[in-house]
Amino acid sequence: MASSLLLLAWFLQVDDSVYTLETTWRSVEPKPRDLFTRRIPNVIWQTVKTHEVPRMAYRGGNSWTRLNPTYDRIVLDDLEVVEFVERYYNETEVELFKSMPVGVMKADLFRYMVLYIHGGVYADADTRDHRAINQWISPDCEFVVGVEGNGAFFCQWAFASGPRHPILKRLVKKIFDKLANGLEFEFSSPHFVHRVTGPAIFTDAIRESLGFSREDRPVDIIRSERGMELRKEGICWLTHVQLSFALSNMFAHQRPDFTQSGWSNWFEEAVEINEEATRENPS
Numbered sequence: 001m002a003s004s005l006l007l008l009a010w011f012l013q014v015d016d017s018v019y020t021l022e023t024t025w026r027s028v029e030p031k032p033r034d035l036f037t038r039r040i041p042n043v044i045w046q047t048v049k050t051h052e053v054p055r056m057a058y059r060g061g062n063s064w065t066r067l068n069p070t071y072d073r074i075v076l077d078d079l080e081v082v083e084f085v086e087r088y089y090n091e092t093e094v095e096l097f098k099s100m101p102v103g104v105m106k107a108d109l110f111r112y113m114v115l116y117i118h119g120g121v122y123a124d125a126d127t128r129d130h131r132a133i134n135q136w137i138s139p140d141c142e143f144v145v146g147v148e149g150n151g152a153f154f155c156q157w158a159f160a161s162g163p164r165h166p167i168l169k170r171l172v173k174k175i176f177d178k179l180a181n182g183l184e185f186e187f188s189s190p191h192f193v194h195r196v197t198g199p200a201i202f203t204d205a206i207r208e209s210l211g212f213s214r215e216d217r218p219v220d221i222i223r224s225e226r227g228m229e230l231r232k233e234g235i236c237w238l239t240h241v242q243l244s245f246a247l248s249n250m251f252a253h254q255r256p257d258f259t260q261s262g263w264s265n266w267f268e269e270a271v272e273i274n275e276e277a278t279r280e281n282p283s
Contacts, residue, residue: 019058020051021125023074030070038139039162039234043120044073047107051077053125056250060128067132075125078103081110088117096179100197108197111156112171119163126250127158136246142234143167145206146243151219153199154206155238157249162234171205210235 030042044064048057065073076084085097100106111122121133137144137160144160147153161168178196194200203218210230212221221227222237231237238246 017055018052019055021046021048021053021058021061021075022051024065024072026070026072027065028069034070034139039142040121040137040144040160041119041163042068042071043118044068044071044133045111045114045118045120045122046073046075046125047081047110048075048077048125049103051075057125060126060250063129064123064127067129068134071121071133076110078106081106084110084114088113092180093176096176099179101183102193105193105197108156108193108202109172109175112168112175112202115159115161116164116168116172119161119165121160122158123247124157124249127247128250129247131246133160136238136242138236140234141236144236144238146238147218147222147240148199149240151217151240152203154203154218155243156199156202158243158247167206167209170209171202174201174205 026042035042046061046064053061061073061075064071082094082098086094089097097106097109100109114120115122121137123129141160142162143165146155146159148155175197178201183192183196189195191200204214206212206218207214207216207221210221211226216224219240222239227237
């Protein structure tokens with residue numbers, strides 16, 4: 001009994017060490033035919049506040065590299081993300097990007113922007129890959145997205161797209177429009193991150209682009225006749241079970257071993273902004 005308790009205590013202990021999570025290039029060259037026939041490029045995109053990360057994030061990043069040797073894995077920190085935005089977007093869009101008050105909002109918008117420009121697979125830095133990407137993304141897929149466990153949203157902490165996909169074009173425009181109109185009204189909701197850059201607007205953009213209504217739940221969309229027909233157009237769905245089989249999310253903002261080593265808790269940041277907005281506008 002005592003040994004079991006010691007083992008449990010060791011497993012639950014907080015590791016406040018930091019590790020360096022850097023870009024890694026493919027160790028195996030893909031077959032030429034794969035490069036020309038796959039519609040989604042062989043590149044994995046991730047973003048971090050700095051390249052110094054907790055052990056679990058480091059191990060998660062390595063899982064993507066280990067299982068996908070024919071893929072580049074490009075990791076950009078906050079400064080490098082801004083450099084990307086400055087390179088590909090105009091001055092007004094750059095300023096709107098910088099104006100977002102919560103770091104995770106920039107990470108959200110960046111993932112849509114970088115996949116729109118370059119294509120590839122995006123995965124949050126606190127995810128772990130369990131199956132090689134080629135096992136859950138077919139060569140003819142142009143846009144790949146899973147369904148969250150509640151069935152109400154599409155998953156945007158890991159998804160894939162070919163470059164210049166119209167869904168992402170619409171999504172990026174919707175977010176910039178919201179930012180241009182000001183976020184003061186949005187701050188009144190504790191869920192403003194989800195609504196402005198997160199799963200809610202991501203899901204809306206997919207529904208709008210594919211001709212579904214806001215009342216259509218993702219879990220129903222992927223099982224509908226229209227949803228299944230979209231496979232012919234390169235839209236590939238993952239059920240929540242399929243998504244969970246392929247990869248997992250460690251939800252860093254809920255874990256002390258992440259937050260105590262400098263990983264930001266975006267939820268707490270959002271709550272503070274919402275509470276301040278509520279005090280200033282109590283009505």
